[in-house]
Structures are given as structure tokens and as C-alpha cells.
Amino acid sequence: MSNQFSRRSVLGKIGATLAGLIAAPAAKAAKTVVQKEFVTSGAPKGYDPTQHKWRMAIDANRCIGCGLCAEACKTENHVPAGPYFRTWIERYIITKPKAGSGEARGEVFVDCPDGGMHGFPEPPVPKEEIQHSFFVPKLCNLCEHSPCTQVCPVGATFDAPDGAVLIDPTYCIGCGFCIQACPYGCRFLSPITKTAEKCTLCYHRITRGLKPACVEVCPTQARIFGDLKHPVPDDPLQQFYQNNLVLALKPHLGTEPRVFYAGIDKEVR
Amino acid sequence: MTNLVTTGVLEAMTNIVVEVMPRPEGYVYPNEATVQPLWGILIVLYPYITGLVAGAFIMASLVRVFNVRALEPVYRLSLLTAFAFLLCAPLPLLFHLGHPERCYEVMMTPHLTSPMAIFGFVYAWYLMAVLLLELWFDYRHDFVNWADITPGFKGMLYRLFIVGVTDTSEPAVALDHRIGHILSIVGIPSAFLLHGYVGFIFGSVKANPWWGNVLMPIIFIMSAMVSGIALCVFNYLVLSWIRRRTVDMKCIDMMGKFLFYALVMDATIEGLDWIHRIYSAEEGFRIMQYMAREKLFYTLSLGQVAFGTLVPLILLGLLQLIRKRVPELQRRRMYFTSSLLILIGVLAMRWNVVIGGQLFSKSLRGLMGYKMEFTGLEGWFMGAVLLCLPFIVLTVFVKLFLSERLPTSGFVPHREPGEPALEAGEV
Amino acid sequence: MRRFIQMPPQLFRIFLLAVGIVTVYLIARYFLTPASFGQYGWYRGEALAELAARQPIYAGKKACEECHSDEYQKLIKHEHKTLSCEGCHGPGQAHADNPRKDNIAKSSFAACLRCHEANPSRPKFLKQISVKTHYTGSKCTECHVPHMPLEVP
Numbered sequence: 109m110s111n112q113f114s115r116r117s118v119l120g121k122i123g124a125t126l127a128g129l130i131a132a133p134a135a136k137a138a139k140t141v142v143q144k145e146f147v148t149s150g151a152p153k154g155y156d157p158t159q160h161k162w163r164m165a166i167d168a169n170r171c172i173g174c175g176l177c178a179e180a181c182k183t184e185n186h187v188p189a190g191p192y193f194r195t196w197i198e199r200y201i202i203t204k205p206k207a208g209s210g211e212a213r214g215e216v217f218v219d220c221p222d223g224g225m226h227g228f229p230e231p232p233v234p235k236e237e238i239q240h241s242f243f244v245p246k247l248c249n250l251c252e253h254s255p256c257t258q259v260c261p262v263g264a265t266f267d268a269p270d271g272a273v274l275i276d277p278t279y280c281i282g283c284g285f286c287i288q289a290c291p292y293g294c295r296f297l298s299p300i301t302k303t304a305e306k307c308t309l310c311y312h313r314i315t316r317g318l319k320p321a322c323v324e325v326c327p328t329q330a331r332i333f334g335d336l337k338h339p340v341p342d343d344p345l346q347q348f349y350q351n352n353l354v355l356a357l358k359p360h361l362g363t364e365p366r367v368f369y370a371g372i373d374k375e376v377r
Numbered sequence: 378m379t380n381l382v383t384t385g386v387l388e389a390m391t392n393i394v395v396e397v398m399p400r401p402e403g404y405v406y407p408n409e410a411t412v413q414p415l416w417g418i419l420i421v422l423y424p425y426i427t428g429l430v431a432g433a434f435i436m437a438s439l440v441r442v443f444n445v446r447a448l449e450p451v452y453r454l455s456l457l458t459a460f461a462f463l464l465c466a467p468l469p470l471l472f473h474l475g476h477p478e479r480c481y482e483v484m485m486t487p488h489l490t491s492p493m494a495i496f497g498f499v500y501a502w503y504l505m506a507v508l509l510l511e512l513w514f515d516y517r518h519d520f521v522n523w524a525d526i527t528p529g530f531k532g533m534l535y536r537l538f539i540v541g542v543t544d545t546s547e548p549a550v551a552l553d554h555r556i557g558h559i560l561s562i563v564g565i566p567s568a569f570l571l572h573g574y575v576g577f578i579f580g581s582v583k584a585n586p587w588w589g590n591v592l593m594p595i596i597f598i599m600s601a602m603v604s605g606i607a608l609c610v611f612n613y614l615v616l617s618w619i620r621r622r623t624v625d626m627k628c629i630d631m632m633g634k635f636l637f638y639a640l641v642m643d644a645t646i647e648g649l650d651w652i653h654r655i656y657s658a659e660e661g662f663r664i665m666q667y668m669a670r671e672k673l674f675y676t677l678s679l680g681q682v683a684f685g686t687l688v689p690l691i692l693l694g695l696l697q698l699i700r701k702r703v704p705e706l707q708r709r710r711m712y713f714t715s716s717l718l719i720l721i722g723v724l725a726m727r728w729n730v731v732i733g734g735q736l737f738s739k740s741l742r743g744l745m746g747y748k749m750e751f752t753g754l755e756g757w758f759m760g761a762v763l764l765c766l767p768f769i770v771l772t773v774f775v776k777l778f779l780s781e782r783l784p785t786s787g788f789v790p791h792r793e794p795g796e797p798a799l800e801a802g803e804v
Numbered sequence: 805m806r807r808f809i810q811m812p813p814q815l816f817r818i819f820l821l822a823v824g825i826v827t828v829y830l831i832a833r834y835f836l837t838p839a840s841f842g843q844y845g846w847y848r849g850e851a852l853a854e855l856a857a858r859q860p861i862y863a864g865k866k867a868c869e870e871c872h873s874d875e876y877q878k879l880i881k882h883e884h885k886t887l888s889c890e891g892c893h894g895p896g897q898a899h900a901d902n903p904r905k906d907n908i909a910k911s912s913f914a915a916c917l918r919c920h921e922a923n924p925s926r927p928k929f930l931k932q933i934s935v936k937t938h939y940t941g942s943k944c945t946e947c948h949v950p951h952m953p954l955e956v957p
Binding site: 176227319329 | 827831834844847848852853854856858860862864886890919926927930
């Protein structure tokens with residue numbers, strides 16, 4: 109009898125402890141500041157991520173392949189030297205079909221020397237053989253259903269409420285799953301921090317009212333940036349959406365990318 | 378054909394003299410132009426080891442759940458194999474992380490939409506609730522007996538493992554075996570879950586056409602079963618040879634039979650994958666075909682298909698047909714050869730899946746290369762160490778738990794109390 | 805309940821062990837989960853502020869206007885109005901914080917050629933020149949004023 113009582117009381121105590129432990133994290137989270145605005149020292153004061161929706165659009169008709177954007181991004185974000193790019197420019201050269209081949213187009217050449225950072229050299233084919241040629245700046249496609257944030261095992265990469273897809277460098281374990289899962293090749297593992305890195309839309313700039321570095325230095329306004337929740341007068345982003353038929357990259361994967369491209373060809377993947 | 382062999386040999390020879398790093402050909406995204414792929418030999422070894430665990434456990438459960446009496450001699454060896462390999466399975470993952478000191482985050486804040494996050498829990502469940510418990514319930518009776526007769530450190534260990542439950546009466550032991558039986562039943566879907574989700578890690582990546590398809594978890598489970606059974610055959614033959622014990626031919630013949638049919642199923646499913654890819658020829662097919670021919674020739678056509686699947690199929694198939702006419706020594710040699718080839722073939726298959734998926738660009742316009750170094754975290758040396766480590770752990774377990782000098786309780790999984798034990802060859 | 809408590813010792817001890825492990829896990833989880841986790845979603849809310857706290861290296865065109873308004877006014881009234889100052893002069897935040905001659909670049913004709921060198925991939929709206937045929941002198945600025953490109957110096 110006494111054995112049963114002591115067992116019963118032991119079990120009762122265990123049950124109570126477990127219930128308490130399960131409830132504790134919820135209580136802890138509730139205690140955390142519910143306010144949305146930034147309060148960390150150094151962060152732009154008063155910025156509320158839930159009040160903005162940042163978007164970028166690419167007008168490939170206007171890109172001249174100068175590479176200033178890729179270079180500015182490398183500098184602004186301390187991107188490591190080497191094959192690591194948060195944004196890059198691709199050059200597509202579609203040649204004329206061979207005479208008598210019965211084809212509409214010839215071979216397609218795509219290149220991206222050093223991310224396009226230093227501009228582009230002479231094309232690999234003579235000028236006379238080129239049917240179409242254009243540049244496409246590439247970056248994180250800001251997917252609505254990001255496959256990269258879906259596969260992060262710890263919650264280190266996420267969709268911020270204001271549209272950017274970010275990585276928490278102090279929490280990332282460097283497993284590389286998100287890099288494998290991104291269909292657009294926009295992520296890389298930094299050899300310096302050993303965490304994943306990607307385009308952050310220059311989060312530290314846009315929260316201060318500046319534009320991302322790539323948008324800032326682009327000489328032809330091929331990169332268009334804006335806030336969908338607070339469009340300015342003559343907002344270039346709104347005008348872009350209004351005036352252009354657009355494509356998104358790899359739509360068959362269902363990632364619903366929110367970066368739209370005007371002026372690209374079917375050869376662009 | 379000779380062209381490829383000559384180029385391969387020349388390449389290998391040049392690399393001894395001068396280190397020639399592979400350069401991308403065609404167009405690859407700038408972030409893909411790294412010298413080494415992101416997931417290297419460590420991520421090849423991890424599915425291989427967990428696959429062996431799942432397969433060895435299935436071998437053990439054939440005895441307990443499906444009452445295949447001929448396999449009784451390898452029951453405990455299979456369980457111990459599964460346990461030894463399971464303990465070593467997280468090591469390649471840990472070494473591969475950019476920040477291994479943050480690995481606890483996977484258990485503390487698991488992102489439940491990620492297959493990798495589920496790993497922590499599936500692994501913990503399988504280790505603790507399935508394997509450890511089943512081993513304990515099977516061995517408890519023996520631990521009680523051994524604790525009394527073994528002196529020193531080993532005796533202390535046995536006493537520790539009893540967890541204080543010293544009742545060895547008939548009803549207690551019968552209860553042990555009933556619970557063990559239930560655990561085996563629970564263990565089969567758990568084993569499928571353990572390795573099926575590894576396949577799903579790759580199968581869920583829609584960005585990569587080499588990985589992201591529905592058959593991937595099934596293929597992984599099937600090849601895991603094949604490799605696990607092959608490992609048990611291999612271990613049993615090696616252990617018998619080391620201990621100079623006669624091999625129970627009924628047991629090994631039965632194992633060979635299961636190995637053959639598992640291999641047939643595995644080859645069928647993988648063949649289906651190939652046929653479907655070739656037939657539907659979707660967008661990425663051209664570049665993947667080119668990559669498989671150029672970069673994966675040795676590991677795919679030779680390693681996985683020819684030597685890892687076709688030769689064992691022929692050897693084992695022959696044994697199914699004309700077993701009675703083949704003398705015992707030749708049969709053992711054929712089983713040994715087949716299991717070794719299968720083990721190498723499944724390792725090649727893991728290589729082809731993991732590395733193959735990273736050898737072509739997501740732009741579908743170019744190929745990258747892979748040159749393994751000798752030293753370093755992702756080098757040959759580390760790979761060899763991580764492959765040998767589970768065998769070393771298994772040796773320790775065999776010395777502790779399969780010792781020939783200690784009497785076993787004589788119970789074999791499903792036998793009714795009162796039935797005589799099996800004779801020669803009982804490991 | 806009585807039957808549960810009276811269960812055989814093997815099961816009861818295993819049950820206690822299981823409860824123990826789960827308890828340790830929950831305790832660890834309470835202490836090891838960062839405070840702001842879950843604020844906006846399945847991530848550390850603090851990370852947003854930390855990422856935003858990094859310091860810009862490019863200042864932006866408006867920052868240049870504060871001190872160099874005459875050049876700025878000239879620029880925006882001519883063909884190069886869409887260009888950013890830092891595209892040719894390099895990152896300017898260091899200079900804006902501490903205006904000196906040595907922490908901003910003066911620019912060179914390499915900057916001109918970067919955009920204006922003829923390349924068949926460039927769109928037709930851009931004025932392009934082939935260096936060999938356009939001019940055999942040494943500097944573009946002999947005939948062009950960078951901020952007012954069609955004016956003659």
C-alpha cells in the first residue's frame with residue numbers, strides 16, 4: 109500500500125513537472141518584447157519590418173553589362189573574393205542559325221566572367237553571327253514559397269516580414285541544405301564565416317531609407333527597387349509593373365518568385 | 378570506350394605529378410564554380426552508414442517478426458551491427474557542418490518543414506526507443522547471469538546494463554521477449570523511416586533534377602536493405618573465419634536468398650528510375666545524361682551497375698538455381714564475393730547520387746568537377762577512417778556481447794519455452 | 805491507474821528513464837532557445853535588427869548632394885542624370901563621414917570605357933564607341949565633361 113502511494117506521488121510530481129516544462133517556453137516567448145520596432149543599438153531606430161514590402165525588378169532591356177552592381181555588392185557586403193556572388197550578371201549570345209540547317213536559331217553561349225564584376229570581354233563569336241545578345245542581372249528571386257527557407261533545419265534562414273529573405277549568421281550551422289535547395293544558385297557558403305550567405309537586399313541600407321548598393325550604382329536603372337506598401341510619387345517599381353510584360357525564372361518549380369524580369373528570352377534559366 | 382579509359386588513366390597519372398584542379402565546362406552559375414562541391418565524401422558516407430543500420434535491423438527482424446528460424450545464428454550479430462553503425466552515423470554529419478558547435482540547435486529549435494530537422498528526432502527515437510530497448514530486453518537475462526560470473530571492469534559494465542532489474546524468473550523473461558517482439562514490429566517501420574527520410578532529404582530538393590523525384594526515398598530504402606543484408610553476410614563470414622567456427626550453411630543460404638531477392642527488388646526500382654528518366658526526357662535530361670557518361674562512368678557504369686549489381690545478381694541467382702550442386706566452400710566464397718561487391722556497389726550508388734547531383738549546374742548548361750584531396754575534412758583519409766570506425770566499434774561490441782566464453786541464456790527469439798536450442802554454428 | 809503503477813519493474817524503470825530523458829530535453833530546450841525566437845516567425849527576431857545594424861559603405865547620391873550640390877545640379881540636368889556618383893568615384897560613406905581628398909577616388913577614363921566601350925551585347929540606346937576608331941588621344945576629358953557629357957571643356 110505504501111509502495112503504491114509513493115509510486116503514485118512520484119508519478120504525480122513527474123506529471124506536474126512535465127506540464128510546467130511544456131508551458132514554460134510559451135510563457136517565456138510571451139514575456140519577450142512584443143513590440144515590432146527595432147531596439148538594438150546600431151539598428152535604425154523606429155523601423156518596423158511589418159510596415160514595408162521591398163521588391164526588386166529587373167529590366168534586362170536596359171542592362172549594359174558594366175558590372176558596377178556586382179562590384180558594389182561585393183564591396184558593400186564584404187563578400188569573400190572568389191566564386192562567391194550575391195548578385196551577378198549573365199551574358200546571353202544567341203547566334204544566327206547555320207545556313208540550310210532549317211533551324212530558327214543557332215547555338216546559345218552564356219557566360220559570366222568573374223560574376224560580371226569587371227564588365228565583359230569581346231564576345232566569343234564574331235559580331236556578324238550574333239542574332240540576339242543581352243545581359244541579365246541575377247539575384248535572389250524573393251520567392252513567395254521559398255524552397256530555401258523551407259529546408260533550413262534550425263530556422264536560421266527565413267522570409268522577413270518586409271519581403272527580404274535573410275540569414276541569421278549567428279544561428280546558421282552551415283549544413284548547406286538551403287544552398288542545394290535554391291533553384292537559382294543565389295546562395296553560397298562563405299569560406300570566412302562558414303555560414304550560408306545570400307543577397308539581403310542590402311537590409312542594412314533599406315532600413316535606413318537608402319537603396320541597395322546595386323540599385324544605387326546602376327547607371328541605366330536596369331534594377332528597379334521600391335516598397336510595395338509605401339510607393340513614392342512616380343514610383344519606378346509601380347511604373348515597371350504597369351508598363352512591362354514580365355517573366356519569372358523557373359515558374360514550373362512553384363516557388364512563386366517575386367523578382368520579375370522584363371526583356372529576357374526563353375533561353376534564360 | 379578506350380578513349381575514356383585512356384583519358385581517365387592519363388588524368389590520374391597527371392594528377393600524381395601536378396595537381397590539376399577541375400574547371401567547369403559550359404556555363405555554371407558563379408556560385409557553383411567552387412573547386413569542391415558543397416556536399417562531399419562526408420555526405421556520401423552518412424546515407425551509406427544509416428542504410429547499413431536499417432538493413433541490418435531488417436535482417437534481425439526477419440528472425441523475430443517473420444520467424445525465419447534458419448537466421449537465428451545471426452540475430453544478435455545483426456542487432457549489434459545495427460547498433461555499432463548507428464552510433465557512428467552522426468559523425469560525418471557533425472564533421473561536415475560549418476558550425477558543429479551549434480549542432481544542438483537542430484534539437485532545440487527544429488524547423489519542422491525541414492527533413493534534416495526531423496533527423497534529430499527520428500535518430501533519437503530509433504537509437505533509444507527501438508535499438509537500445511530491443512537490445513536490452515534481449516540481453517537482460519544474460520546480463521544478470523554474466524554480471525555474477527565476470528570479474529573486473531566488464532562485470533561492472535554488465536551490472537550497469539541491468540538497470541537494477543534482476544528478476545530472471547520464467548514470467549519475467551517471457552515478458553522480456555514479448556516486449557522485444559513488439560519492439561521489433563515497431564522497429565520495421567522505424568527503420569524505413571530512418572533511411573527513407575535520408576532519401577527524402579534528396580528527394581525533396583525540387584531545384585535539382587538528379588535528386589528531386591518521388592522514387593528517391595524508395596530507392597534509398599531498397600538499397601539500404603540490400604546493403605544491410607550484405608553487411609550481415611559479410612560480418613557473419615568474417616567473424617566465423619576469425620573464430621575458426623563452422624558456418625551454419627542453412628543460415629548463410631537463407632541470408633543469400635534474402636539478399637538475392639532484395640537485390641532484385643532494388644535493381645528493379647533503380648531500373649524503373651532510369652527507364653522513366655530516359656523515356657520522359659525532361660528539361661535537365663541532356664545535361665544529366667552527359668554528366669553520367671563523362672563524370673560518373675567509373676562509379677556508375679562499372680561500380681554501381683556492373684560490379685555492384687549485375688555480377689552479384691548472377692552469382693546469387695546461380696546459387697538459387699543450382700545451390701545443391703555447389704560445394705560449401707565455393708558457396709561461401711560466392712556469398713563473400715557477392716556481399717563485398719554489393720557493399721562497394723551501394724557505396725558507389727550513394728556517391729553517384731550525392732556527388733552526381735552536384736556535378737552539373739542548375740543552369741543545365743555546364744558541368745563542374747570533383748577532385749578529392751587526401752587529407753582534410755573531406756579527404757580520402759577521413760573517409761577511410763569513418764568507414765573503419767563502425768567496424769572497430771562492432772569489434773568492441775562483439776567482444777563484450779558475443780563472447781564465446783560466456784554462456785547465453787539459450788533463448789532464441791521466437792522459440793517456445795522447452796524447445797531445444799540450435800546446435801553448431803550458433804554465433 | 806493501479807494497474808499502471810503495478811506494472812512490472814522492467815517497464816516501470818524504462819518508463820521512468822524515458823520521462824527523465826524527455827524532462828532533460830525540455831529543460832535544455834527552455835534554456836538553449838534564444839529569447840527572441842518566434843517573434844516574427846520560426847527564427848530569431850533579433851536577427852533582423854542585427855542585420856540592419858551593419859554600416860553602409862556606399863553613401864548614396866543624396867549624401868553627395870549635401871556638400872557637392874553644384875556638381876550634383878549639373879549632373880541631373882544633363883545626359884548622365886541617372887548615374888550615381890559612386891559608380892565612378894567609388895564608395896563614399898567613409899568620405900561623407902570624414903571629408904578628405906584621400907578617401908574618395910577622382911575617377912579615370914577607365915570608368916568611361918566601362919560603360920561606353922562598344923560591345924554587341926549592349927542595348928542600342930546606349931552611346932558606344934570603339935576606342936581604336938573614336939579617338940587616338942589619351943583622355944576622354946579632352947573633349948567631354950564627365951558630369952555634362954556633351955559639353956566641351
